Amino acid sequence: MTLSPNNALGWHNNVRIIACLSVVSLMTALYLFSLGATLVLLFTVAELSLFTYLTYRICRRCASREIIELSENAVTLERGYRRLEFRCSMERMATRIEVERDRWKNLQLFLVCRQVRVPIGAELNEADREHLLKQLRALVESYQNRFAILS
Numbered sequence: 001m002t003l004s005p006n007n008a009l010g011w012h013n014n015v016r017i018i019a020c021l022s023v024v025s026l027m028t029a030l031y032l033f034s035l036g037a038t039l040v041l042l043f044t045v046a047e048l049s050l051f052t053y054l055t056y057r058i059c060r061r062c063a064s065r066e067i068i069e070l071s072e073n074a075v076t077l078e079r080g081y082r083r084l085e086f087r088c089s090m091e092r093m094a095t096r097i098e099v100e101r102d103r104w105k106n107l108q109l110f111l112v113c114r115q116v117r118v119p120i121g122a123e124l125n126e127a128d129r130e131h132l133l134k135q136l137r138a139l140v141e142s143y144q145n146r147f148a149i150l151s
Contacts, residue, residue: 001069001139003132005123007062014055022048064123068111070139077111077118088118092143097136109133 009017029044060081069076075095079086090113098110098117107129111118121132 001067001132001135003066003068003121003124004064005062006125007059009059011056011059011063014059018048018052018055021051061123066120066123068120068136070143075111075113077120088116090116097133097140099133107133109136 025044025048029041032040064079064081067076067078069078070092073092074089075092076087076089078084088111090111095111095113098112100108100110102108106126108122109120109129109132111120121129124132
């Protein structure tokens, strides 16, 4: 099961938005600079730089992936952006799914195995987390039924 947040625009379309905003802001700043307001140009460049940096950070975070694999003996969680940044493998029989609500009543999901507690789906919105919980419960139930038949 692969989890990823909504990244509808993508980096290239965000660059187009940044370019359009930059052109408008810089033209306005240059006009005001020609009238004698020298600090406007400096603050416009600082503002656009900060906006570009934050947009990059958001796009990178939206491009992250989580992969949950359920096998006969293990539950594996892999997380990363373009490369593996985090990997956790847990015994399948000792692993459970914990559901909590934070102080804003948002659903929080965790994979728990003994003393290890790993959050899953943290980058997803509330509706997607609820859908993920339903899918995980159905997957666990199908595995329980499959192994009960085999035993």
